[in-house]
Amino acid sequence: LPFALYLFLFLFPSIIDTAEYKNLLAFILAIDEINRDPDILPNVTLGYHVIDSCGDEGKVIQSVLQILTGDSIEIPNYSCRNRGKLSYLVLLYGYSTKCKIHIFCFGFQITSGSTNSELSDRAVYPNFFRTVSGDHLVFVAVVKLLKHFDWTWVGIIRSRDESGERDVRELSHVITGHGICIEYIVSIGDTEDINQKHFTTIQKSTSQVVIVSGTCSTNCLPFFIRCKSLLQNVTTILITSWSVIYNSHSVMEIFNNRLSFRPSAFTIPGMRDYYNNISRSTRPDDPLLEDIFLISCNCVTQSIKFIIFEKFYVLKPVNCTGKKRLTDALDYTVDVPITYYHAVYAMAHALHNMHLHMRYREPEPKKHKYENELQNYIRNVRFTDPSGKKVLFNERGEIPEERFYLVNWKMTTHENRTRTQNCLVGFMGTEKLEDQELRVYEQFIHWKTGKVPRSRCNDPCPPGYRKAPSGGYHACCYVCVQCSEGEVSNITDSEECLMCPETEWPDKRRIRCIPKMYDFLSYENDVMALGFSVISVLFSLLTLLILGIFIWYQVTPIVRANNLNLSFLLLGSILFSFLCVFLFLGRPVDITCKLRHTMFGTIFSVSVSSLLAKTLMVCIAFKATKPGSSWKKWLGIKIPNSIVLICSSIQVLINVIWLSISPPFQEFDLHSYPGKIIIQCNEGSVVAFYSVLGYMGILAAVSFLLAFMVRTLPDSFNEAKYITFSMLVFCSVWISMIPAYLSTKGKDMVSVEIFAILTSSAGLLGCIFFPKCYILLIKPELNKKEHLLEKMVNC
Template sequence: MIGGVVSVFSFTDYKKPPADLLCFNPLIYHYKNLLALFYAVDEINKYPWILPNMTLGYHIYDSCADPRKAVKSIIQILSGPGYAVPNYSCTKNKVVGFIGDHFSSTTFPIAQLLGIYPYTQISYGATDVLFNDRDLFPSVFRTLPDDYTTYLIISYFLSLFGWTLVGILAPEDDNGDKEIRTLTNFLTDREICVDFALKSSRENFKDGIERSSRKIKKSSAQIIVICGPLSFALSPIKNPDMENYFKNFHLLKNPKDLIYKELVMRFFGCSSGIEKSDKTYEELYKTSLSKCDGTEPLGDYLLLFSQVNTLQMYLAVQYLAAALHNMDVSQGYQSTDQIHRNRHKVHKYIEDLVCPDESGTERECFTERGDKESGYIINNPIIFGTKIVSWNRVGSYNLTFIDDADFWVHAHDIVWKNAKNETPRSQCSESCLPGQKKVTSSSIHMCCYDCALCSEGEISNKSDSKNCMKCPEDSWPNENGTFCVLKEMEYLSYAEDILSIAFSCLSSFFCILTILIFVLFYYKRDTPIVRANNKNLSFVLLVSIMLSFLCVFLFLGRPVDITCMLRQISAGILFSVSISSLLAKTIMVCIAFKATKPGSVWRTWTGVKLPNSVLLICSSVQVVLCMSWVTLSPPFQELDTHSYKEKTVVQCNEGSDLWFYSVLGYMGILAAISFIIAFLVRTLPDSFNEAKYITFSMLVFCSVWIAMIPAYLSTKGKYMVAVEIFAILTSSAGLLGCIFVTKCYIILFKPELNTRKHLLELKNTVLHH
């Protein structure tokens, strides 16, 4: 036999209940739970393979949702027929387990009383988290999740719509205080503030709202958490047979069902046949009752109400029966007396029950806490006038995996109770737009805030962001600060940069000019002006200058590792060759002058060996430095994301500043030595003023590079490269102009000066001086 405690009647619906009635006014949605128990027991007894050697019965009392009445009902069931005797259990009453109750407030005293006796209890509605304590309630189970799960879903749902300031309306009892505290904690975790918490009777929340209307109107909260405007319910388990059972349920099939008669009296105005009940109803509601034929379709009303707790009642009976069956089979089909004596083992078999989930995978029916995990559905009541005419499913939440991804809501399907059917707004601050973030304000509520623009280099891509996100190094916020855009790549581009075009044209022009001069010198290589000061050095100088102009192209375009390595070492080596050539020329001017004196030992140094050696040795030192640089710490391409906010500089990292300045310093030493020697011999008489031209060329070269260094260090990005290119072009053009322009002029326009006769006259003039 199953002991059952259900909540069907109420104490508080009538304003002035008759003194001789303890419990009255049946609630149809609770009566539906009672019918589910009847249906489940009948179904179990119908199948011979479940508990084959016994028939399952029940002994049911109504708790009337009152703890005192619940305790009295349990004592009555334990006492058996007759008077209820506290602390007494009738051994003839073969109760092996209890179902119920619906409310946590009545389930508590039932569980405490049954804890004295080894009875298993399965509730179909109690959700208080205290039942999770298996030390206090080792044999209490529930066919639905606990309150924490509901609070978790509510808090997530509110945050989903951006409702950060809400009110709470709770029952006017101890449980209501606990619900307010617990729900507030969950809401606080989601940064949702509770502006007010009001309490009202369970039976009439509407009156509670009306009594507190002034406080509610003063609040900026537009959402009140009751179990609406939306409702959360467990995902229903389809049972078409039970639905048909409700649909076809009428009085002719249950002529002795007094509760049914009273419900028909209330819904259809039919006489119950009980004179006292009829008279009380007519006096209270100022109406008269008529006699009905017993075919009134109460089932239509039963199907209007949610199936959730009804199915939980059905599952509770099924689970208890399954546990009894498993225990019966495992112990060899015992008698009812034996099963009754082993009732303390039932909860172990319930813990071992397995149920298939939505995917068909078998899992334990009950969690370690004694409750049953289940999916939730979110219903939207469609209200016409003052009545709910239908429930629209607008979302669900899967509790198998507690994750935000398992929560979905079709917001566009929700019918809101306002004129424009707009989603209500319940915040104490305006939403922060994308590109802004929340900052703490001076309000008493933590969810009240001000909005501030994201800091430089940060974005927020959604409303009401708590923090801004920093853009990657290669990106920068757009104008509104809502998303990151790739920074513009800055370098001397051939296609887009006017500087690159100008440098390309200049480099090409001077390169062609140098080639023409080289060709001219080659064809006039036997003339005095070309032979006067070592024509081979002149050819080497022209080639190095020409390559210097060409190496400008290594500095243009997007740099890569190979161009980064070639640009510096090529410029360093070529300019070292050029300066070494001029140094060799300068030394030869000095030696040539000294060799003109009779019996001078300098005559032995007037050949080509000395200048060639100077050129080779001085150039080789720079080559060794450059090769060591490339080998030990080569330059490479890098992206500079810090110099500019909105663009990335594609540049060359020199690899090692020591090697870079060593190469540059050596070139400067060569230039300084060449300039000093050329300056000292500038007044020495020689053919075609070669020493003076070398002095001028080195003056230009040194001036350009000395001016370049501070300009190079004070700029960044592509303009740093532009400064170096300008220095290369200017110094190369200075060498070309100072050394070769006057010679070209004589060759082309004063050929009479480019003769052996004129050269002899110059020498005589020198000797005369």
């Protein structure tokens, strides 16, 4: 057939968009290649119509009806064509859903630009195919971009149409599902009061990132031009049709340094040579090429367009020859989006396959039969394009993209001409998009402010803090609360703090867990342990000194009159009491825990038992001095030795039972003090521990009462008064120790015990032996038998 059997309708969103003109050339190149290829649709010539929509949906429908009816008058469902066969095939690019749905009734469509996700529903739109992926992939990519730069506070500007409403609905669902908040949604309308309201909204906003979606049309441009000062430092992310904007200088300034996603591009074989051969002389009837040279090179034409363009673009006229090539006006890019190219080849292969299979079946198929067959052939088309890529439609009626590219759009000025430069600054795969990582080369991105913008509702919470609701509407607006004791957070904007293990504790900044410090009375790190050690040694030496004095003066009356053996036993027990302090110092272990309480309990029992025996012997001695007294037979060493042995044995028995049933042991207290592990001794049996203390208390109380009753006997050799004071000190110390012991933990509790031991031992030493040492060393004249007898006679 020497005429155009199948008609392609190609619709453009902009009459002078240079990027779209490159796509148109790719479209025309594919048709020319198919017409020259004898293996595809032989004897069939493909033709095309290029129609500019001017951003008007009504003009789109009007143009489609003119193509279908074959006349300048639009007559639905009627064709005025006398020859040629129309296949009802339409190629679309970049219109609202409402416009597309109106066109669907006219036949099959393969679009190279429509990304509406709703059109993937095969039950509703079985005749719709496209060579691009749906918007849902772009929305996921946008979310990954926002998360990459940690932008959680964004605004959305959309066109006031069905496309803008759909984009915002789907985009909001994806964005909010990833913890990103939308500060405002502005719908650009034609009403001045509405635009004024939105202008105020943007003016009060704090977000530094704005997503522009919906349909790019001339109705939206005045609003953006008005908001130019507000968007001067705001980064824009353009979606769908907004990724190709109008080449107005004012508009380019607003969207300078924008970010957008585009599908993968391939090198089209022969495209460079095709560009080099395009000029006004080779394409004299191309009105779009005339506009390109008019804007890019300021070429003077005879058309009235120049007057309009001169005022709109502030052009200065230049005389240009007809041989000026397209590459002189446009920056040639080897990688061109190949969707238009694939759309032509997909339809050509589908028609070719259908002709091969139907040639021998039905010479003149019915229309409904033709439609069913064509739908199947388009769905099952498979071919390899000249670039080597395998092309086929998936179950959604789409040719899946291999990658999405992140494009940074930069405006440059050269020789008084403003041009745009698209820089590829990132990419991501589309297979299992949710699992793909967005790779961004930040060093190649040109920002409006010269640095990465910060778009958050508030400053991020530093490590050591967690996010807490501020009570507002948006979840991205929150307050930072420091982690509680025992918790850390080592990341920025942590949702919650993590509890440290029991053996660890947060550092001062609460960003990491460090081992807890061990707490005990250490010789190396604790001054208190050193002080107790020095005091214990000094009192031990003092006790040895007193013992030496008593040995030296053991034959003197003052020493012999007070039971020399009990005095030596008492001094020895006091000495061991002072030395017992070292069992409480240093790191507790099981053996020291078992010895410390049992040792000081036994030693103190011997000391108090000795005082009880001394007191009892004083009472017996004075009763025995009376003539004919029967108490004389009780004098001697058997009674005091028996008292000491029996009383001490009871304490020993209690300790043996304690160690046998539930002995003390080393214990780690992890919870009493923050950041510390207290190494302490667990008493094992609390009953046994207080039994030891209680028994010592009973011995002390008995000694105190007995000494108090005989305190009025002659002072020269009567120790009852000194024993009374010593027991008063002993009981006072241990009674006051109990509440202090119960109210403290760790080394403080041990310090209370050591203080009680030292104080009570020093009280016994001072009250019992200092008066005697005073007489022995300072007043030796009182240490005579005559003086003692004189006192007795006076009594």
